[in-house]
Amino acid sequence: MIFACNFGILLGFAREKIVKMNTSAPSKDLYGEYREQMHKIADVRNAMAVLQWDQETYMPPKGSVFRAQQIATLSEQAHLQFTSEAMGNLLEELIGRNDLSKEEQANITLSNEDYLKQKKYSPAFVRTMSEMASKSFQAWLDARKENQFSLFQKDLDSLISLKKQETDILGYSAHPYDALLNEFEKGATVSMLDKIFGEIAPPLKGILNKIVTRKQVDDSFLHQPYPHQEQWDFGISLIMELGFDFEAGRQDISEHPFSTSFNCRDVRITTRIDDQNLGNMIWSCMHETGHALYEQGLPEGEYGLPLGEFASLGVHESQSRLWENEVGRSQSFWKYAYPLIFNAFPQQLEKVAMDNFYRGINRVEPSLIRTQADELTYHFHVMIRYELEKLLISGHLLTADIPAWWKEQYKTWLGVDVPDDKRGCLQDVHWSHGSFGYFSTYSLGSLYASQFFEAAGHQIPDLDQLIRRGQTKPLLGWLRTYIHQYGRRFTSEELCLKATGKPLDIQCFLTQMLDKYRNIYEF
């Protein structure tokens, strides 16, 4: 209910008298009808995203209980509408019709896939899973607070049992975990990921082993007082440099940086500012901007339809990592941007040469917390979680054994001693939400990012020279052309083939890592 001193701004606040009725005229064609229904479902989902964004940015603390309920209601409605019999009939009539364009056919095929998948879940299962997720999220919070995994264990057991049921509901051929991986990355399987991690882990470990024997690079210049407002201003200028359209989005502050989109013309990112650490802000800005540039580049005309959605989580992450790492931690970009950051923080950077800045921002150091890890060791954090989930879903590890297993793995791969559960197996929220199969998309994102960036380098004349002059528009244009414009039309594998001429090639990433750190750590 809205009251305006000057009334003139907000419609629809007399008790729901005037509502827009979008009921379709009988003459409307079937595809148009499908499109309209999908728009409405997208409207509800995007409204939910606005409520979530507000929850993380501006909502006053007491608003949380009703907000959770409001989001749950919208979520339920979007689900009910999408799985309605009417939608099923519509899709059934449209599937395989040959008077549709290729794009229209792709939308129908993908929507039908989504529909059939959603219909597999019984309302009872959905309800149980949702309730369990709420309950175990609380248990996870408590367990973290008490720094005691055992307080989370019982709920985690129940969640895993439900996820096992879900693998049966969804179906799989080789490994039950495949069913869950596929939810986040279409086509991802244990067999594929085992191969990838099996191939990247030893060389990355080899690089790490070299690095720890070399003199550590100095990044202390990042850890000194950087005033809040100056950080914010520099972040905004950086985001603009990368091509974020502030007419079609905005940045705010939140506790954990994230990006979200309500449509391609309204994409929101957030950052976090630590007055004693410049790095947090800079690379979170670039990371989230990468996500946002993808969302701003999705085709407007396909709003609410699969072709207006991102391809996969792996591809989304490839966009964030490309801007964060391939551009944002490169010598070329800082060739251009170092004078800018020096201008913004002349005192703090007074004694830091450009070359030392570059080395400092690429410092590698094995650590306990995934979200604070560097570009190289990050993948060990991911791999450990991937292996653990696989063991849990296949029943080869009991939850009681997680803490010990975790310590062992961190010692083996990262050489660090895990002092407690909070800095160990309780650090991520994912499982408490019922998300199993998500982590691997982070590493896939890095692998795709390397390959996309390399391909762009081959196809854009003098890309490196352009970046050295701060001209990143051609790179963005390339991403728009080869990735963004297609939405969800192609899988990550298909996109990779189209954009780079070959399937996922991990050598690209490994070569980059080796070259970079050989140069920085001089081995």
Next chain:
Amino acid sequence: MIFACNFGILLGFAREKIVKMNTSAPSKDLYGEYREQMHKIADVRNAMAVLQWDQETYMPPKGSVFRAQQIATLSEQAHLQFTSEAMGNLLEELIGRNDLSKEEQANITLSNEDYLKQKKYSPAFVRTMSEMASKSFQAWLDARKENQFSLFQKDLDSLISLKKQETDILGYSAHPYDALLNEFEKGATVSMLDKIFGEIAPPLKGILNKIVTRKQVDDSFLHQPYPHQEQWDFGISLIMELGFDFEAGRQDISEHPFSTSFNCRDVRITTRIDDQNLGNMIWSCMHETGHALYEQGLPEGEYGLPLGEFASLGVHESQSRLWENEVGRSQSFWKYAYPLIFNAFPQQLEKVAMDNFYRGINRVEPSLIRTQADELTYHFHVMIRYELEKLLISGHLLTADIPAWWKEQYKTWLGVDVPDDKRGCLQDVHWSHGSFGYFSTYSLGSLYASQFFEAAGHQIPDLDQLIRRGQTKPLLGWLRTYIHQYGRRFTSEELCLKATGKPLDIQCFLTQMLDKYRNIYEF
């Protein structure tokens, strides 16, 4: 779709896999079922309010088109759910049941009234009205831009024709305009409002005639440079003084100040800051805080039900005007607050004595624009619009004659010459939205505010002394007890009787006006 660098914050972003299903268990009692359905409808309406709030505060410009569509979809869904057959059956079974508490019965009765009213509108009529409102809002914008009423006239004709149809749909006994008035203020009629305006206009005109012969008070101290941040800070401190709970709400900046609520634990207000005018900010803060204190005081347990809603627009406006005028323009309050404002702006107020401050903030001056009018002349602006709407709905004035009629009325009542349509009959947005019958609630609000404030003064020992010490909590407590806690349980008339012991008594307002201006203008 949300992507988090640190995932740990936002649920539900894997493609709608986990949704909360609130489907009711068969054993649930009927009233519980009604309550649950109403909650869901409220969730959708409040989500709509969040989207509107965001639209006016933070949304980037390119987001507007999709946002309008998202709001329309939510609006439609709330309407469809509330007017569903299931809801009708539920209400039919519950109405008149004697195993319900008094409060439960009141909810059912009011919901049933709403339901029956909503059902009167055919989908075709709702659609036509909505489309016409969108169209004529654009025409109004264009007409304002060109400063030419004739560009709006055709659409206004169509709107009036639709509103006449609506009076037939809703039904009325004495005057068709009654049906429209009743939409904003239950029980309001032409006969009642004719009497009220007939009784307040001559005495107010009498006071005004006295004032214009006296020496004008000086308010130039309000019109000088006041820095933005200092204004903002003072506004926030003022709002806190009045008892606004910042844990359950917030203030932001928007082009036009407004208040909105997503539930009693999340109430948002906005203000506008003019660097050359302190007054805009101060009294918009106090006005919107008055609305917000009402919303924060509604019973939490009645969320989504009539007893959790405000009583009427007139009562809502009584709350904003009570804090804005009865408190916010009183000598007593500024006795306490003047040292505070002086501290905040020592340079600007250096030569302004407290008494001159009080006189300045109560300066009366006939003017052209309603929203900028003072406490006294405001009611002539309202009355002119009320009379005009009555004539238009009853068919006694043609739209072509509006500009001339407007000029004549402004000359008669306010003694000002209307130079053009923009500063005349095109200044308010209300008609372009299809709102006819709204304006009079502004005056009703002032009348109720006076009477409520007087009653509180009788019932709270030393209220004036308390206010002079800045202690407004007892006043808020009185409003909570006599107004806020009841939600929509009583009509404005019933509330007035309960709270003040008598029906609406305009003498209260008139006496206050006379006393105040006699003192300030010394007549």
